[in-house]
Amino acid sequence: MRLVVFGANGPTGRQVTEQATAAGHTVTAVTRNPDAFPSGRPRLRVEQADVLDGPAVQRVVAGHDAVISALGVPYGRRPVTVYSTGLTHITRAMTHQGIRRLVCVSSTILFDVPAPGEGVLFRTVLEPFFARIVGRTVYDDMRRMEEIVRASDHDWTVLRPAGLFDTGEVSDYRLAPARLPGRFTARADLAHALVHEAVTEGHPRTFLDVRTTEGTPSLVDLIRKEAFGK
Template sequence: MKLVVFGANGPTGRQVTAQAVAEGHTVTAVTRRPAEFPLSDPRLRVAGADVLDPGAVARAVAGQDAVISTLGVPYSRQPVTVYSEGITHITRAMTEHGVRRLVCVSSTVLFGVPAPGETYFFRKVLEPLIARTMGRTVYEDMRRMEEIVLDGDHRWTVVRPAGLFDADTVSDYQVATSRLPGRFTARADLGNALLTEAVGDLHVGAFVDVRTTEGVPGILDVIRHEAFGGSK
């Protein structure tokens, strides 16, 4: 397939791109800093573009079979609009060029229900602190992004991972259309889930949780990383 990946130079975007190329797909990796992109392959084209530039987005989307958005920004007290503005430009470009399949990333927080089996402290103190204070502006814009996706007529899937961490290989991760138990998602697993959805049409029109169960880190390590410079 011909795939375009937005946010390709983020940790998850690089995972998606590398795995897609390894599976034999043709990939257009969209990044604002193409000179810094670490991957190369005959099946890979690196496109320098900003997702906030509708013309550049349209050029990247043209001729593709599916779009994968791994846009991500660190937590901030300032208003965040990258998710909603980016997906607006992406979906308009998809409509213009007749591209139907869209897979994008938000967060398990947006399920709006507690993780099964979680402790009282995590459910009532820690997760609300992250969702309503540390990451409030990010999650607000993720919600706006999801609403834009829902209002469109594309064949969409929104993947909602938990706390992200780095791992070397894809594990035997879990996938469900409701919130799963556990607190963490490896970026390798998230990248694999995004690619699998884009290629296989497994959960069209659904919100999908992805959860890693092997080799997960401590919760304070993940919070520290994601709150101070982490990204998708």
Template sequence: MKLVVFGANGPTGRQVTEQATAAGHTVTAVTRHPDAFPPGRPRLRVEEADVLDGAAVERVVAGHDAVISTLGVPYGRDPVTVYSTGLTHITRAMTLHGVRRLVCVSSTVLFDVPAPGEGVFFRKVLEPFFVRVVGRTVYDDMRRMEEIVRASGHDWTVLRPAGLFDTGEVSDYRVAPGRLPGRFTSRADLAHALVREAATEGHARTFLDVRTTEGTPRLIDLIRREAFGT
């Protein structure tokens, strides 16, 4: 397949481009900073474009079979619009060029159900603190993005991972159309699920949780990284 990947220069996006090309797909990696992208691989083309520029998005979407969005921004106090604006431009470009398949990323907290198997402190204090305080602007825009995707009329799938961490290999991860137990998703597993979904239509118009079940980090390490950048 011919895949175009937005957010390709981020940690998840790089995993997606690597796994997709290794699987034999032709990939266009879209980034604002092509000079910072890793050296080329077979079947990989790097294109400079800003997802906030609708005309640029239209240009890079043309000629592809499916779109993968791994757009992401760090927590902060300023309003966030990259998810909703970016997916507005992407879905419009897909309509213009007749591209049907879209796979993108949000967060497991958007299932709006308590974390299965977690204690009271995690469910009532820790997770709400991140959702409503530390990451409020990010999650608010993710919700706007999901509504845009849902209303687009395309064959979309939204993957909702938990706390992201880095590993070198894909594991025997779980996927389900509902919130799964566990606190973490490796970027390798998320990337694998993104590429697999983009190449099929088995979960079209579905929100999927993606959860890593082995080799996960300690919760305190995730909290330090997400809240304090350490």
């Protein structure tokens, strides 16, 4: 299939492009900084575009079979609009180009239910601290994005991972339309799920949790990474 990937130069986006091309799909990797993107891979084309630029999004979306959004924004105090504005431009471009399949990423926090199997400290203190204080602007815009995607007429699927971490290969991860136990999702697993959903019938018009169950980091590692960037 012909896939276009937004957020391709991020850690998840790079995994998506690598896995998709390795599986034999033709990929257009969209990034604001094409010079920083590793090129030379067969079946890969790199295009410069900003997801906040509607006409540019229209240009790079044309001629593809499915769209993958792996957009990601770090936590911060300033208002975030990348997710909602970006998916507004993407869905409009898809409508104009007659493209049906859309797969994108938000967060397991948006299930709005307590983390199953977790203790009181995690459920009532740690997760609310990240959701409502540290990452509030990011999650607010993810919610806006999800509403835009939900209201569209496309065959969309939204993947909601937990705390992201890096591994060398895809594991036997879990996928479900409800919040799963566990605190982590490997980027390799998330990328695999994104590509699989995009190139198959998958789970249209569904929010899916994707969760890694083996080789996950500790809670201390998560806190250090999310709160202090280490």
